[in-house]
Amino acid sequence: MTDHFDTIADIYNKVWYFSQNYQTTMLENIIELLQLGNADVLADLGGGTGTYTRLLLEKARIGKAYCIEPSRGMYLEAKKIPSIESICADAEAFMNLDLTFTKVLLKEVVHHIPNREALWRYLFAKLPDQGRVLIVTRPYDIALPLFEAAKQAFRQKQPKHETLIRELESSGFEVSFRLHPYQFSLDKPVWFNMIRQRFMSDLAGFTDEEIEAGLLEIDQQNPVNDIRIPDNIIYLSAWVKK
Numbered sequence: 001m002t003d004h005f006d007t008i009a010d011i012y013n014k015v016w017y018f019s020q021n022y023q024t025t026m027l028e029n030i031i032e033l034l035q036l037g038n039a040d041v042l043a044d045l046g047g048g049t050g051t052y053t054r055l056l057l058e059k060a061r062i063g064k065a066y067c068i069e070p071s072r073g074m075y076l077e078a079k080k081i082p083s084i085e086s087i088c089a090d091a092e093a094f095m096n097l098d099l100t101f102t103k104v105l106l107k108e109v110v111h112h113i114p115n116r117e118a119l120w121r122y123l124f125a126k127l128p129d130q131g132r133v134l135i136v137t138r139p140y141d142i143a144l145p146l147f148e149a150a151k152q153a154f155r156q157k158q159p160k161h162e163t164l165i166r167e168l169e170s171s172g173f174e175v176s177f178r179l180h181p182y183q184f185s186l187d188k189p190v191w192f193n194m195i196r197q198r199f200m201s202d203l204a205g206f207t208d209e210e211i212e213a214g215l216l217e218i219d220q221q222n223p224v225n226d227i228r229i230p231d232n233i234i235y236l237s238a239w240v241k242k
């Protein structure tokens with residue numbers, strides 16, 4: 001899957017932007033739920049191009065922030081940001097790095113991690129009392145206007161939030177859940193361009209012809225030019241109470 005992110009690394013920030021308001025709301029939710037402050041060291045696991053790592057560092061005035069990212073292309077983009085420390089590693093390799101941190105963010109990455117329970121156990125053992133993990137993800141029944149086969153590809157990889165809660169609690173964490181329904185709209189050509197660029201990794205397995213057929217399907221269901229995007233975001237907070 002890192003291959004897919006290598007291919008879109010240089011355009012990732014453009015195709016995954018949505019809007020200023022989307023980004024600001026997301027940052028505010030993350031800062032609140034991770035209770036980020038200047039005494040914290042943040043590990044942004046699967047931090048991609050480091051955009052959110054940097055914005056969180058600046059907005060929450062965090063002491064230090066790591067962007068841990070396995071795709072070399074994405075990592076090289078993140079490495080251009082001097083204020084954060086970028087490391088090319090996946091979640092598994094991260095566990096062998098022996099870094100010290102107080103807060104961990106997994107934003108739109110949990111579905112890529114094969115051995116989650118080992119990671120939760122590692123994080124629980126490694127974090128200090130009141131240390132926190134925040135998973136930002138989407139519901140299994142994704143509401144984004146994708147074509148049916150793409151939604152199916154998404155569901156094949158996406159863990160249900162109930163499963164994640166169970167895993168985290170079994171590893172010793174206290175857990176809370178927040179669903180943030182966020183609705184906005186985009187011009188149809190902008191949304192279609194994001195899909196053609198395969199902005200979501202679930203789109204990577206479709207040929208150009210399948211993508212075009214999928215866009216036709218979306219077009220028929222959304223005849224107006226302004227396409228409504230209901231993006232329901234799940235925030236799962238897990239914290240250590242020793």
Ligand SMILES: C[S@@+](CC[C@H](N)C(=O)[O-])C[C@H]1O[C@@H](n2cnc3c(N)ncnc32)[C@H](O)[C@@H]1O
Nearest residue numbers: 005046047048071074090091107108109112113
């Ligand atoms: C949708 S992107 C999210 C990037 C960033 N967190 C953000 O929200 O902008 C998913 C990221 O997870 C990374 N990833 C894939 N497999 C991973 C793994 N096993 N461990 C850590 N990160 C992984 C990908 O390389 C990619 O950069």
